[in-house]
Amino acid sequence: MDNDKLIVDKKILPDFFDHVLEAKELVDGNRLSVSEACKRTGISRSTFYKYKDFVEIPPENLIKKAILAFKVDDEPGVLSNILTEIAAKGANIITINQNVPMHNLAYITMMIDFGRAQETLDELVKRAREVKHVKSVQVMNHD
Secondary structure (H helix, E strand, O other): OOOOOOOOOHHHOOOHHHHHHHHHHHHHOOOOOHHHHHHHHOOOHHHHHHHOOOOOOOOOOOOOEEEEEEEEEOOOOHHHHHHHHHHHOOOEEEEEEEOOOEOOEEEEEEEEEOOOOOOOHHHHHHHHHOOOOEEEEEEEEEO
16 A cells, blocks of 8 residues: 555544644634643643644545436426435535436436535435435446
8 A cells, every 4th residue: 555644434543633633723723822722622732743743634625526317207396305305414416407308207417515415425325216206326426
């Protein structure tokens, strides 16, 4: 493995990593000195200095996008129900394309930003498949 960085779920890390991140935010925002930030977060200065350069919160502009293709029954309200389900989980719908329905089926593609969603892309797709009158959902592309 050539890369020295890993992405891990913070649930498996010791609690002090959260405190180091919190202290970094306090110091970086010039709101507190290192000593005050460490006191407030309950970590030692040595812990702060040891880990501060090795933990970070992913930047907010790290957008996770996906293009989803839907095949649905040509029924009133289907698109609205899909949009409601996706938006309810915190995903942002960026674009929607819908073709003219044929043979009582409609085809919809949409690009969603699921970077701030409360669920993974796979979970969002599973929920979308459960919407009434949705025949299939395929992930066409994602980053």
